[in-house]
Amino acid sequence: MSLIQSLRPGGKHGLSSKESRDPIGYAVAALSRLAQSDVLDRVGLRRQAEQAVFTTTRSGFRTITAASRTFAKAGTKGSAGVRPAATAGRGAFDLTPTEDEQMLVDVVTELATEVLRPAAAAADEACAAPEDVLAAGRDVGLPILGLPEALGGISEERSAMAGTLVAEALAHGDMGLAVASLAPGSVATAIGLWGTDAQQQTYLPAFSEDDVPVAAIALTEPTVLFDVMSPSTTATRTDDGFVLNGVKSAVPRGAEAELFVIGASLDGTPALFLVESSTAGIEVVADPAMGVRAAGLTKLDLTDVHVPADALLGATDGSTYAECVRLARIAWCALAVGTGQAVLDYVVPYVKEREAFGEPVAHRQSVAFMVANIAIELQSMRLLTWKAAARAAAGKDFTREVALARKLCADKGMQIGLDGVQLLGGHGFVKEHPVERWYRDLRAIGVMEGAVLV
Known part of the structure; x- marks a missing residue:
């Protein structure tokens, strides 16, 4: 069964059995759900509520957590849990997404463009993700992206590559909203990778239901x-x-x-x-x-x-913890790539349309070279990140690859954000344009650990 075919929420996420049988049916149905829902109408129209949240967050809150959900203990104590199978090798160095992965990316790209991007500025100001945006992510199956079929997930094989592509696509809409949307599924992925049978049976069923628990690493x-x-x-x-x-x-x-x-x-x-x-x-x-x-x-x-x-x-010898760190770093690299791509896509038309001294600023060599450098570094970041994800999905050692990707994405991602602000001149400093927010987000790549993983 293919990756998209197994994204069959059925009664859980609203797709009919016919829609869930073929990848095209799923993709079309998911896009139709987004287009026909009132999510797009409601996003950005929550100013009073968001202002209240922002005020509370800015002044600081301190609270004792009190979850309403009770996770009933289940499964066989001490027994090993189900583990996703490694992705079969293709026999060649080819990081091109499969047909199913590309269709999944197309669905998530639509989500990022039509839902995340319009809500990003208000969410950044409010320090909170609108429920409409989070619900849209749940509708397309983000919480179960990293789980194998046997645990109620969407794939027969290890989906680190699919998770990387999804994180990149979401970050093209907004990194903060991408992290908020991916955090619960990252916990589910961690339990699927390292949990015992009892842990999996206790916690994972909730992630495939309508009322997905909020969770974080x-x-x-x-x-x-x-x-x-x-x-x-x-x-x-x-x-x-x-x-x-x-x-x-x-x-x-x-x-x-x-x-x-x-x-x-x-x-x-x-x-x-x-x-x-x-x-x-x-x-x-x-x-x-x-x-x-x-x-x-x-x-x-x-x-x-x-x-x-x-x-x-997982294990007590540090191996599980180290793998968690490496998978989280792949996720953050993917987020950097997606945000960096957003910067590039924004500055290219800007420098072509913005005129100074009677001609577009893109005609200036220094501007053209800066844009070219963004494109070059971005492609390098993408290739290293994809290679690390592909090796992780195949069950191979990816320690070296993720270290290289992390270093490059932390350094060049921050530089891309800085250059994006510089290319807009005075406009890069104001919130009217999103580049200043992307610059702030890209600085997180070198300091954030955990939170999300693939």
Whole structure:
């Protein structure tokens, strides 16, 4: 079964059985749902509500989490969970998306263009993603993108490449809204990759339902010279589980999250823990940042948070944690590529139409060279990111590839944002044009860890 064929929400997301049988039917149906819904009409018309949220976020909030959902324990305790199969190799170095992957990208591109982009400025100001935008993402199956069919997902094979393409397409609309939309599915992906049977059966069914839980991966910490592989947050063993203490930052939608994957040091080695937000000792603090503001970033204060022994996600030797970091870095690289492409697509017509001294500024060599450099660096970022994702999907070691992609995307992504602002001159400094927001978002690539993964 193909990737798009298995995106069959059926009764869950509103596609008929006929529509879910073929890829074209799915793509057309998904686009029709977006076009016929009132999402496009409602996006951007929430000024009073958004202003209230912005005021609250700007002044800061501090709250004890209290999730309404109860995750009933299920599955066989101690048994290994289902793992997605590695993608079959094509026998050649070819990163061209498959037909099904391209159709998925086309659907998500439409979502980014028609829903995310119009809502981006207001969401950035409000430090929150509109529910209409998040609902549109759920309608096209984002929460189950990384799950195999056996767990209620959309693919028979490891979909790191598909996840990378989707993240890139969403970020072309807006990086902050992309992070907000992808965060819950990233937790589902993590449980699908490393969870036990009991963990998968307890948590994953909720992600394939209409009422998808808000969830996030919390790895970043507000410490000087933070090293993601050496978290300051600690996990101490007890007779019946673990006790977590520490602070995590840059957690998307933390105030409304119901489930976290939290990184902590266990016996001197980094490990991951599944923590329900209703657990005593978790306090959420507003943490608005320079960029990625639409993701509703927060801090988590963890004070003597007791979790059971089966909250441990994956191995305790650091291998699971390290793979999580690498997959998250691929996701952030993809977000950088998508945002960088948005910059390029915006500045090219601008410099051709903007005139100075009687001719378009694009006729100036310095301007033309700057635009050309953006295109060159962007393609380099894309190829390195896709190569890392392809190796991850195939089950091969991708440590070197993701390190190269991360370095290039952090450095050149920030430069692309800076050049975009420079090419617009004085217009690049004002919010009338989106380039200043993209510049702020691109600066996050070198500092953000976790939150999303492919």
